Amino acid sequence: xxxxxxxxxxxxxxxxxxxxxxxxxxxxxxxxxxxxxxxxxxxxxxxxxxxxxxxxxxxxxxxxxxxxxxxxxxxxxxxxxxxxxxxxxxxxxxxxxxxxxxxxxxxxxxxxxxxxxxxxxxxxxxxxxxxxxxxxxxxxxxxxxxxxxxxxxxxxxxxxxxxxxxxxxxxxxxxxxxxxxxxxxxxxxxxxxxxxxxxxxxxxxxxxxxxxxxxxxxxxxxxxxxxxxxxxxxxxxxxxxxxxxxxxxxxxxxxxxxxxxxxxxxxxxxxxxxxxxxxxxxxxxxxxxxxxxxxxxxxxxxxxxxxxxxxxxxxxxxxxxxxxxxxxxxxxxxxxxxxxxxxxxxxxxxxxxxxxxxxxxxxxxxxxxxxxxxxxxxxxxxxxxxxxxxxxxxxxxxxxxxxxxxxxxxxxxxxxxxxxxxx
Numbered sequence: 001x002x003x004x005x006x007x008x009x010x011x012x013x014x015x016x017x018x019x020x021x022x023x024x025x026x027x028x029x030x031x032x033x034x035x036x037x038x039x040x041x042x043x044x045x046x047x048x049x050x051x052x053x054x055x056x057x058x059x060x061x062x063x064x065x066x067x068x069x070x071x072x073x074x075x076x077x078x079x080x081x082x083x084x085x086x087x088x089x090x091x092x093x094x095x096x097x098x099x100x101x102x103x104x105x106x107x108x109x110x111x112x113x114x115x116x117x118x119x120x121x122x123x124x125x126x127x128x129x130x131x132x133x134x135x136x137x138x139x140x141x142x143x144x145x146x147x148x149x150x151x152x153x154x155x156x157x158x159x160x161x162x163x164x165x166x167x168x169x170x171x172x173x174x175x176x177x178x179x180x181x182x183x184x185x186x187x188x189x190x191x192x193x194x195x196x197x198x199x200x201x202x203x204x205x206x207x208x209x210x211x212x213x214x215x216x217x218x219x220x221x222x223x224x225x226x227x228x229x230x231x232x233x234x235x236x237x238x239x240x241x242x243x244x245x246x247x248x249x250x251x252x253x254x255x256x257x258x259x260x261x262x263x264x265x266x267x268x269x270x271x272x273x274x275x276x277x278x279x280x281x282x283x284x285x286x287x288x289x290x291x292x293x294x295x296x297x298x299x300x301x302x303x304x305x306x307x308x309x310x311x312x313x314x315x316x317x318x319x320x321x322x323x324x325x326x327x328x329x330x331x332x333x334x335x336x337x338x339x340x341x342x343x344x345x346x347x348x349x350x351x352x353x354x355x356x357x358x359x360x361x362x363x364x365x366x367x368x369x370x371x372x373x374x375x376x377x378x379x380x381x382x383x384x385x386x387x388x389x390x391x392x393x394x395x396x397x398x399x400x401x402x403x404x405x406x407x408x409x410x411x412x413x414x415x416x417x418x419x420x421x422x423x
Contacts, residue, residue, distance in 0.1 A: 021135065034151075067126065084396065090341060091109055100313065102317050116393050183218055186218065309334070311337075330383075
């Protein structure tokens with residue numbers, strides 16, 4: 001059965017390469033994991049990277065036409081692209097000049113070069129058309145549903161409600177990664193349902209299916225960071241992007257949660273899920289290991305060179321191997337890359353929010369592109385409590401994709417000014 005699923009899915013992916021490049025880009029950039037589960041389940045995990053690389057190469061060859069000269073120039077000149085160049089320069093300074101002293105530091109750099117940088121290049125230069133980026137959002141929903149079905153066929157459905165660590169053992173994927181992925185699917189489906197008043201009955205069923213399957217996986221894995229980031233993103237969206245009365249929007253928003261939260265609570269009590277216990281544990285935040293890591297950085301500030309930083313993996317050496325990373329990309333960039341990290345993350349935070357806010361306020365612009373900023377916000381907030389520079393791939397992907405919002409906003413603004421001037 002596992003082999004059959006791999007074959008059928010592969011045929012679908014190949015057809016998407018030629019007919020729906022945005023769909024296949026969604027798989028390549030965001031959904032590598034869901035087919036990796038099947039490679040493990042059929043006993044050939046060593047082939048998963050070759051499979052992904054093959055799809056990646058075919059996509060590049062077939063979709064060379066997506067490279068648009070003026071969009072490439074626009075991206076290269078954008079501050080967000082510059083921010084990524086700065087952090088890469090910081091890595092190269094340590095890699096080629098100062099030297100990297102730890103095996104973990106070397107692994108971080110190698111992973112960034114091989115697993116993050118190719119995704120940045122694909123997202124930055126091969127998604128240049130509105131149609132492709134709209135397909136990208138639709139691909140998130142499609143692969144989200146397929147991901148859910150893959151998990152359901154891989155493990156006993158009762159196991160889904162047996163605890164996050166049980167799920168991890170069954171599918172070989174971090175519960176945090178699963179929560180992040182399905183939070184992403186939930187956000188995109190929410191936007192499509194919230195903003196499109198002319199959806200057909202079939203499309204509504206399809207998007208509600210995406211909401212239901214993603215919500216079930218979010219509840220089952222129960223990672224707090226992505227859940228809180230999702231709530232933040234959707235709250236901002238409902239208030240920034242609407243022309244309706246803010247009081248009415250607030251009432252509608254609170255009413256929705258007044259229905260959903262009790263249902264989730266009843267469900268979690270029925271299946272003895274961990275999600276509410278994990279949130280209750282935030283009351284004792286000072287007992288959490290992540291909190292201890294942040295305090296440790298403060299205590300050891302005198303040992304940090306803030307010009308060039310500790311270097312990749314420096315936190316691991318600073319703590320004498322007690323912890324690999326600090327679980328906060330902001331702190332990591334500052335202490336390990338010094339001024340390179342400070343400048344890079346400052347540019348990212350400032351320009352990402354400027355682009356996102358400007359685009360969301362333009363109510364008449366294509367709502368199917370709004371997900372880019374919201375997902376950047378989701379993954380940025382999530383990266384402040386989990387992962388490290390090379391594991392937070394989605395954060396870097398949506399950082400470079402935000403350039404599109406600035407690009408399309410600039411084009412739309414130029415069109416409006418031209419129309420006003422020449423009638």
